[in-house]
Amino acid sequence: MNVMDIFETMEYGPAPESATPALQWIKEHQPFGLFINNQWVVPASGQYLESINPANGKPLAQVAAANSADVDAAVAAARAAFESWGKAPGHVRARYMYAIARHIQKHSRLLAVLESLDNGKTIRETRDLDIPLVARHFYYHAGWAQLMSSELPGYEPVGVVGQIIPWNFPLLMLAWKIAPALAMGNTVVLKPARYTSLTALKFAEIVQEVGLPAGVVNILTGEASQVGETLVRHPDVNKIAFTGSTDVGRSIRRATAGSGKKLSLELGGKSPFVVFDDADLDSVVEGVVDAIWFNQGQVCCAGSRLLVQEDVADSLISKLRVRMEKLRLGDPLDKAVDMGAIVSPGQLKEIQRLVAQGVEEGADMWQPSWACPTEGYFFPPTLFTNVSPATTIAQVEIFGPVLVSMTFRTPAEAVALANNTRYGLAASVWSENINLALDVAPKIKAGSVWINCTNMFDASSGFGGYRESGFGREGGKEGLYEYVRPAWEAHERSKQASSTNGAATPGDKALHGTQPVLSGDDDEQANGHNVWRVGDENGVMAALPPIDRTPKMFIKGKQVRPDSGYSRDVVDPQQRVIGQVGEGNRKDVRNAVEAAHAASGWAAGTAHNRAQILYYIAENLEVRENEFARRIVQQTGRPLADAHEEVQAAIARLFSYAAWADKYEGVVHRPPLRGVVLAMNEAIGVIGMACPDEYPLLGFISLVAPAIAMGNTVIVIPSQQAPLSATDCYQVFETSDLPDGVVNIVTGERDALCQVLADHEDVDAMWYFGSADGSKQVELASAGNMKRTWVNYGHARNWLDSQQGEGEEFLRESTQVKNIWVPYGE
Ligand code: NDP
Numbered sequence: 001m002n003v004m005d006i007f008e009t010m011e012y013g014p015a016p017e018s019a020t021p022a023l024q025w026i027k028e029h030q031p032f033g034l035f036i037n038n039q040w041v042v043p044a045s046g047q048y049l050e051s052i053n054p055a056n057g058k059p060l061a062q063v064a065a066a067n068s069a070d071v072d073a074a075v076a077a078a079r080a081a082f083e084s085w086g087k088a089p090g091h092v093r094a095r096y097m098y099a100i101a102r103h104i105q106k107h108s109r110l111l112a113v114l115e116s117l118d119n120g121k122t123i124r125e126t127r128d129l130d131i132p133l134v135a136r137h138f139y140y141h142a143g144w145a146q147l148m149s150s151e152l153p154g155y156e157p158v159g160v161v162g163q164i165i166p167w168n169f170p171l172l173m174l175a176w177k178i179a180p181a182l183a184m185g186n187t188v189v190l191k192p193a194r195y196t197s198l199t200a201l202k203f204a205e206i207v208q209e210v211g212l213p214a215g216v217v218n219i220l221t222g223e224a225s226q227v228g229e230t231l232v233r234h235p236d237v238n239k240i241a242f243t244g245s246t247d248v249g250r251s252i253r254r255a256t257a258g259s260g261k262k263l264s265l266e267l268g269g270k271s272p273f274v275v276f277d278d279a280d281l282d283s284v285v286e287g288v289v290d291a292i293w294f295n296q297g298q299v300c301c302a303g304s305r306l307l308v309q310e311d312v313a314d315s316l317i318s319k320l321r322v323r324m325e326k327l328r329l330g331d332p333l334d335k336a337v338d339m340g341a342i343v344s345p346g347q348l349k350e351i352q353r354l355v356a357q358g359v360e361e362g363a364d365m366w367q368p369s370w371a372c373p374t375e376g377y378f379f380p381p382t383l384f385t386n387v388s389p390a391t392t393i394a395q396v397e398i399f400g401p402v403l404v405s406m407t408f409r410t411p412a413e414a415v416a417l418a419n420n421t422r423y424g425l426a427a428s429v430w431s432e433n434i435n436l437a438l439d440v441a442p443k444i445k446a447g448s449v450w451i452n453c454t455n456m457f458d459a460s461s462g463f464g465g466y467r468e469s470g471f472g473r474e475g476g477k478e479g480l481y482e483y484v485r486p487a488w489e490a491h492e493r494s495k496q497a498s499s500t501n502g503a504a505t506p507g508d509k510a511l512h513g514t515q516p517v518l519s520g521d522d523d524e525q526a527n528g529h530n531v532w533r534v535g536d537e538n539g540v541m542a543a544l545p546p547i548d549r550t551p552k553m554f555i556k557g558k559q560v561r562p563d564s565g566y567s568r569d570v571v572d573p574q575q576r577v578i579g580q581v582g583e584g585n586r587k588d589v590r591n592a593v594e595a596a597h598a599a600s601g602w603a604a605g606t607a608h609n610r611a612q613i614l615y616y617i618a619e620n621l622e623v624r625e626n627e628f629a630r631r632i633v634q635q636t637g638r639p640l641a642d643a644h645e646e647v648q649a650a651i652a653r654l655f656s657y658a659a660w661a662d663k664y665e666g667v668v669h670r671p672p673l674r675g676v677v678l679a680m681n682e683a684i685g686v687i688g689m690a691c692p693d694e695y696p697l698l699g700f701i702s703l704v705a706p707a708i709a710m711g712n713t714v715i716v717i718p719s720q721q722a723p724l725s726a727t728d729c730y731q732v733f734e735t736s737d738l739p740d741g742v743v744n745i746v747t748g749e750r751d752a753l754c755q756v757l758a759d760h761e762d763v764d765a766m767w768y769f770g771s772a773d774g775s776k777q778v779e780l781a782s783a784g785n786m787k788r789t790w791v792n793y794g795h796a797r798n799w800l801d802s803q804q805g806e807g808e809e810f811l812r813e814s815t816q817v818k819n820i821w822v823p824y825g826e
Contacts, residue, residue: 012328015335017123022113026198031062034070034221035204037077038214044069049222051197054120054341055332055376061118063197066222071189071230074218078160078187079236081215086157086185094146097182099210101138104131107206111199115171116332118198120341120377121295123333133457134175136672137475140459141179144480148184151477154803155484157185158262159238162231164252165200166244167193167343168298168399174200176474177241178217179459184483189218189237191228193244195344197221224248232256239263241482243300246397246423246468246786253783258776260793264472264482265786266300266464268397269425271446272418273303273454276411276437277312279430283452284316285323288403289338291428291454293327293381296339297401298347300469301426303454304398306405307417313407317385324381325368339401342377351379351400358384358393363404389420397423411436415443422785424466428454434822441820442680447473450821458671461679461819467764471788471816476669476679478817488803493795551727553582553747556595557740559730563587568748570724573637581723584748589715589756592744593763596686596713599741603683603711607662610709614658616736618651621729625651628697628728635696635722645800650701653806657709664710664811675823681815683711684788685764688757690750690778692769692792695799696722700729702799703767704743706810712765713742715757720750720770751777758782758789767813768792788816 006013031048033040043064051061066074085093104111111134112126121130144151161181165173170192181188192200204219220227232240232255239262242252246267256263273291275284291303308316332340342348359365363384372378384404387394393404408414418427426448431437434451441449447464450456457463462476473479552559562582570579582588602610621628625647632643669677687707692699696719707714718726726745733743746753751774758766758781765788768778772794782789790813799805 012336016331017113017116017333017335019113019117019333021110022117025110025114025202026061029201032064032197032201032221034064034066034074035201035207035217035219036070036074037081037218038208038212041070041073043067043222049194051118051195052344053117053376054343055117057345057376061198063201063221065226066220067226068230070220070222071227071234074189074220075160075231075234075236077215077218078189081213082157082159082187085187085213085216086159088185090145090148093182093185094142096210096212097138097142097145097179100206100212101135101142103206103209104135104138107202108132108135111171111202113333114198114202116340118196119167119170120332120343122337122340123335124337125295130169130172133459134171137172137175137179137459141183144180144477145183152184152480152484154487156487156490158483158485159186160236161186161188161239161241161483162234162237163188163190164228164231164240164242164244165190165192167196168295168300170196171199171203173243174203176243176463180474180479181241181483182216184480186239186483187216189220189231191220191222191231194223229255237261239483241472242266246470249470250783250786253786254780257779257783258772258793262482262485264464264474265470266472266474267425267468267470267786268399269300269302269423269465269469270305270395270397270421271301271303271423271426271428272305272307272421272444273428274414274418274430274440274444275306275308275312275316276414276429276431276433277309278432278436279312279452280432281312281316281319284430285319287428287430287452287454288320289323289327292403293339293401294455296342296379298343298399299455301448301455302399303426303428304403305394305421306403307414308405308407309414310407310409313405317383317405320383321366324383325370327368327381329370329378329380330373339381342379342400345377347399348377348379351398351402354393354396354398354400355382355402358387358391358402358404361388361391361393363387363391363393389417395421411440415440418444422468425464425469426450438820442682442818446818447816448819448821451823453821453823456671456673456821458669458673458677460669460671461677461821462817463819464817466816468786470786473817476817476819477667478679478812481812486803486809488801492797492804551581551724551730551747553584553588553592554727554730554733554743554745555588555592556598556744557734557738560591562748563591570635570722572634578634579724581727581747584717584746584753586756588746588748589753589760592715592746593686593757593760595741595744596715597762599713599739600685602708602713602739602742605711607665607711610711611658611661613736613738614654614661614705614709617732617738618654618658620732620736621647621654622651624732628725631725631728632697635724646695646698649800650698653698653701654705656806657705660706660811661709664815666817669819673823674825675821678820678822680818680820681710681811682818684814684816685712686715686762687712687765687767687814688715688717688754688760688763689767690717690754690770690774691719691726692796692799693719693721694796697725698799698805699769700726702805702810703769706806706814708742710811710814712814713744715744715746715763717746717748717750717753717757720748723747750774754778755781758787759784761785763787765789765813766791770794
C-alpha cells in the first residue's frame, strides 16, 4: 500500500509494537521462581504452571506453583521484615517508594508490553493507562509515607498483609494493594492471578533493584487453592486485601470471620451508564466505548448497563452501531487496535454462555459485521436492546464486551433502574444540565460516580464499592485506613490478655466496673420487697424503690410490645431481679428494619438539623441525669459518682457528634485532569448494632450518636446484661424531635438478635460489641449481602476514654465515601 492508497481509503495500517525485549526478558528468567525475602526461590512443590498469550493461545512462560510451605516461608519473611519496616521513619519508606515509582517509569515500556502479552489487553491501554497509573500510585503513596506520623497520629501499621489480585489489571491492582500497604509500614505477601503473573515478577525484580529491605514484599505465584486459600487462613497474616469476584470475596469473608484479620474486598459490579436526553450524544458514544469496550469489558466498574432516556434511545443506539462497526479488534500489540483478547478460554466460554442466555431470554443482540481473528480468544463488541431489567444479562456481571441497554422516562425512574442491582461499584451520569447530574449522582448507590465521563481513576481518589461490590477503599486518604489500626488497640488488648492471666491492670476499673456499693437490706429482701439503699454524692442514704415495669421495644418511634409476648429478667451484679425487658424475636427485628428503612429521609435532611436534634437529646438527658445515674448504679453496682461521670460523658459525646454532624463532610480532590473530584462522606444506610455490656448508657450513646449524626438509621440491641439505660432513653428520644424510625431498639438475647440482623438482606452494616464468638457469627452471617462489619472480637474498650470511645474511627465506620468526578472545560 502506498501513501496515495492510504489517502484514498483512510485505512489504518498496522502499527506493531515489538515484543522482542519482553520475550527476551522472559527467556532469560524462566522458569520463574517465587520471590521470597528478596530471593528467587524454587517452589517447594517443584511444579510450574504455564502462562498463555491469549492473543494466540501459545505458551508464554513457566511460572512457579507455590504451595503451603512456600506461603509459610513468605509469611515468616514478611513477619521478620515487619519488625524493622514497621518502625522505619516515614521518610525512609517514602524514599524507597519514590525509587520504586522511578524504576517503574524506567521500565515502563517493558512492563506495558509484558502486560499486553500476558493479559491480551491492548498496548494502547497498558502504555497510556495501566503503567502511568502504577507509577502515580507509588508517587502518591510515597507522599503518605512521608506524612504518616503527622497526618495519621495515633495509628500504626496492621502487620503482615496478604494480598490477592485478579487478572484484569495485573500490575495496576498490585500497585493499588502494595503502595498503601508499604506506605503505612506493613509488609506484604502478594498472590497474582493464575493467568497473569509476569508483570508482578518484573515488579519483584524492581524491588531488588531499589534495594527494598528483604521480606517487605514477597510474591507467590500459583493456584488459588494452594496459595490464595492458605494465605487467607494463615494465622500470622493480619489483614487480607482482595480484588476479584463476589463469590470468592464472600468465601474469604466467611473464612476470616472471627479471626480478627482486617479485611477489604473490592468485588464485582454491574454499573449503570445513565444518559439523559440533553446529553451530548456524540460524547456519550465515546463514553460508552470507554465504559464497556475498554479492556474488553473485563473491568469491575465497566458501564455494562446503558440506561437511556426514552426520547433519545433510538438515535443513540444507531450512533452506537455506527461506532461499533468501526472498532478495531485484533493483535493487542498493534497500536491502532481498540480491543484485544479475552484473558482465557474459560472466560471466553463464560461470556459466550451468558450472551446465548440473553438471546434465549428474548433480548435483541447486535454485533458488528466484521469477524474476529480465529487464533486466540476474541469476542466482538456486543449490544443488547429490548432488555428487561429482571433478566440474567441485566443483573449478572458478564465481565466481557457486552452492553445491555434499557430505557427510562424520568430522573426518578433512572435512579430506580440504576439502583436495581445487588452491586454498587460505579456509575456514569451524562447530561449537559449540571444541576440534574449533581442531583442524580448522590442518589445512585455506588462508590464512584462519573459525570460526563467514565472509568476515571487516580491515586488521590478512593475507589471501592457499596453493597455486594465489597467494602473498603483503595486510594485517597480513606484507603490508608485499610492498612492501619489505632495504636491504643494493640496496647489495650495485650493489657487485657495479661489481666485475664491474673495480672491486675489499671484499666480494670474503667472496663469492668468496681465493686458494688449498693447495700441490700436482708430483712426486706427476705420479705420480697427488694429495697436497696444507695449512697448519693453527699453520702446521704436514699431509698431506691424496686422497679418492676417492663419497657417495650422502641420501633418507628413507638413503644411496642414484643411479638413473642415474653419478657426476660434484668438482674443486678448480685443476680437480684431489678426489672424486665421484652424478649425480642425475628419479627421484632424485621419490623425494626422496616421502620429504619422507612426513615431513610433522615439522611436526605440537613446535617444542621441532625446536629440540632443531637443537642436536644443531650439537653433532655441532662435534665434526667440523676435518674440515669441511679439506673447505672442499679444495673452495674458501680459507685454513684462513677455513674454520674458516665452520664456526663454520654452528654459530652452527644455534643461531640452534634458538632461533627455538619463537619465530617469530605474533601475535594484535584487529580491530574481538568476537573475536580468531590469525595463525599455518605451515610451507609441501615446499621444494626449490638451494644457493649460495660457502660450501659455510654456504650449505647457512643454507637448510636455517630451513626445517626452521619444520617444512618439504626436498630440497636442494648447490652443484654444492662439494657435499662437504653430503654430509659425512649422518653428522651420522644421529647427530642427525633423522627420516627431513626433509632429502633430491640431488647433480648444479644447474639440471637444479631444473627437475625446480620442475616437480613436489608441491613447495610453491622456493629457488634460483645463476645469473640458473637463477633465471628456476625462476620460469618454478614457475608450474605456483604454487609460492612465492625466487631470487637470480644475485646473490651474503655468507653470513657475519648480516643477509644469516640472520634474519627466512629465517623468512618458510619460513612462510606462516594467520589463524584466532575470534569470541566469545553
Ligand atoms: P476470582 O475471584 O476467582 O479470582 C481473583 C483472585 O483470587 C485470583 O488471584 C484467584 O487466583 C484468587 N482466588 C480464587 N479463589 C480463591 C480463594 N478461594 N481464596 C483465595 N484466593 C482465591 O476471579 P476469576 O479470575 O475466576 O474471575 C471470575 C469472575 O470474577 C469474572 O468473570 C468476573 O465476573 C469476576 N472478576 C471480578 C474482578 C473485579 O475486579 N471485580 C476481577 C476478576 C474477576 P487464581 O487466579 O489462581 O484463580
